Amino acid sequence: MSDQIVETKMNAASVRVHYGAKEALKGIDLDIPANRVTALIGPSGCGKSTFLRCLNRMNDTIVGAKVSGTITLDDEPLYGDGAIDPVLLRMRVGMVFQKPNPFPKTIYDNVAFGPRIHGLVPDKDSLDAMVADALTKAGLWVEVKDRLGDMATGLSGGQQQRLCIARAIAVRPEVILMDEPCSALDPIATAKVEELIDELAESYTIVIVTHSMQQAARVSHLTAFFHLGSLIEVGPTERIFTAPEQQLTQGYITGRFG
Numbered sequence: 319m320s321d322q323i324v325e326t327k328m329n330a331a332s333v334r335v336h337y338g339a340k341e342a343l344k345g346i347d348l349d350i351p352a353n354r355v356t357a358l359i360g361p362s363g364c365g366k367s368t369f370l371r372c373l374n375r376m377n378d379t380i381v382g383a384k385v386s387g388t389i390t391l392d393d394e395p396l397y398g399d400g401a402i403d404p405v406l407l408r409m410r411v412g413m414v415f416q417k418p419n420p421f422p423k424t425i426y427d428n429v430a431f432g433p434r435i436h437g438l439v440p441d442k443d444s445l446d447a448m449v450a451d452a453l454t455k456a457g458l459w460v461e462v463k464d465r466l467g468d469m470a471t472g473l474s475g476g477q478q479q480r481l482c483i484a485r486a487i488a489v490r491p492e493v494i495l496m497d498e499p500c501s502a503l504d505p506i507a508t509a510k511v512e513e514l515i516d517e518l519a520e521s522y523t524i525v526i527v528t529h530s531m532q533q534a535a536r537v538s539h540l541t542a543f544f545h546l547g548s549l550i551e552v553g554p555t556e557r558i559f560t561a562p563e564q565q566l567t568q569g570y571i572t573g574r575f576g
């Protein structure tokens with residue numbers, strides 16, 4: 319990442335998450351820069367996915383999960399007094415999951431779903447244009463433009479994941495959260511999604527959880543290393559992988575644990 323100062327899109331301050339009595343996040347402070355890719359890395363169970371879910375209040379859907387601290391999106395609070403409405407929040411902060419999860423509907427209807435339920439389009443022509451635009455941005459248009467009426471479940475895994483990215487883009491989010499988006503994909507499909515992440519960062523703020531340090535190094539500008547519920551170190555990806563300041567980070571990136 320260049321040294322230029324970038325705007326903060328989201329900020330987390332003293333974020334703690336409990337699942338019942340278990341403390342899964344122990345006070346996370348993190349700035350998420352706009353129009354950059356931030357990678358969350360760390361050993362299994364360190365709290366990466368839990369933190370990601372705090373960013374669009376997906377933890378609200380988990381019984382027993384309790385979030386405290388402050389998170390903002392463009393300085394507006396996500397939790398507490400004056401919080402952004404969660405439905406609006408999830409439009410502004412979209413999510414792509416580990417396993418491609420298209421709806422059992424046509425390719426067209428998968429992408430049109432969000433704009434329809436949020437009433438974003440006045441007529442069929444606008445909806446058609448929005449679907450084409452989202453599929454184009456997700457790098458899938460050329461492959462599916464002649465089969466928009468086919469079932470999405472008939473696409474390959476990699477195509478399904480790009481469809482899920484198109485579905486997320488269709489509601490015009492500002493931030494896209496990705497939870498290990500390539501872990502179910504083969505190397506070719508992974509390369510396509512990684513290329514796409516790079517292109518999407520021009521228009522969106524992206525936060526990605528990944529188990530692959532190579533992937534974090536390839537796609538992200540900023541890397542945050544988590545360990546046992548704490549954020550150990552965050553910085554420009556190149557520095558984290560070449561000159562980490564913390565021994566724990568060094569141990570993880572050199573494969574000594576994790």
Ligand SMILES: Nc1ncnc2c1ncn2[C@@H]1O[C@H](COP(=O)(O)OP(=O)(O)OP(=O)(O)O)[C@@H](O)[C@H]1O
Pocket residue numbers: 337340342360361362363364365366367368369380529
């Ligand atoms: N729904 C839940 N109920 C209870 N405990 C949970 C729940 N989800 C996560 N945890 C616990 O919280 C901690 C953090 O989990 P989380 O899934 O956020 O870690 P992670 O770093 O994303 O792990 P992984 O890389 O294996 O996906 C773990 O100890 C996990 O067991």
